[in-house]
Amino acid sequence: MVKLIDVTRQYGQFTAIDGLNLTIDNGEVIALLGPNGAGKTTTLRMLMGHLCPSRGHAYIGGFDCFAQRYEVMKLVGYLPDEPVFYEYLSGGELLRFMGKMHGLPNVQLAKRIEYLVETFDFADAIDEYAVNYSRGMKKKLGLAIALLHEPKLLILDEPSSGLDPFATKILLELLSAQITHGTTILFSTHLMEQAERLCHRAAIIGNSRLLGVGTIAELRQQLATDGNLEQIFFAMAGKTIN
DSSP states (O other): OEEEEEEEEEETTEEEEEEEEEEEOTTOEEEEEOOTTSSHHHHHHHHTTSSOOSEEEEEETTEETTTTHHHHHHHEEEEOSSOOOOTTOBHHHHHHHHHHHTTOOHHHHHHHHHHHHHHHTOGGGTTSBGGGSOHHHHHHHHHHHHHTTOOSEEEEESTTTTOOHHHHHHHHHHHHHHHHTTOEEEEEOSOHHHHHHHOSEEEEEETTEEEEEEOHHHHHHHHTOOOOHHHHHHHHHGGGOO
16 A cells, blocks of 8 residues: 655755655554654655655655655545644635535535544534634634545654644543454554553654564564663664753
């Protein structure tokens, strides 16, 4: 489903991600873990075609993530860490616009919008301009847009950041349901307990490089430890944190 081959991204002399190789199979859930500045968001933006790798290639569903990014967008539901919306469009207008972009029929689109708005509990704000939403409300709307067309792959950058405990609980339940239905999920997070609860494998990066990838059991074996994911993370990435 997802393949990154020697993916590198540089900004002048600074290397944001260096030689990343990672394969994600259909139905897998991968947690992308790393300190701030490790290259997580850069990696996700390259997968979405927002950035072109300086070296290497990224593929989703066999499509080149940059050269064929419009094909990639049909397969993916994407949530950036800080969702940005068109000015002068309400939450409802944005959902309808994005649904039309994905080619959803009117009846199906109306049902999906009704379900997601009710699920994330922002019906009272549906007619307000989205740019005026609070950070948490913007995250809810961004999640609704990502899930709207029932994509085969979800790419989520810090999905629970900015959400209140109730919305976080709803998010985890929704993601658990997506996992049950076989959706492939790649998400970044700083919340180790959340990652350990959801992921099949964890990919840990630090200093712009992949430090380790595997199931919790495989990472424990690699480090000869019986620790939880948080302890594994600090053992691998702790030295890269300034």
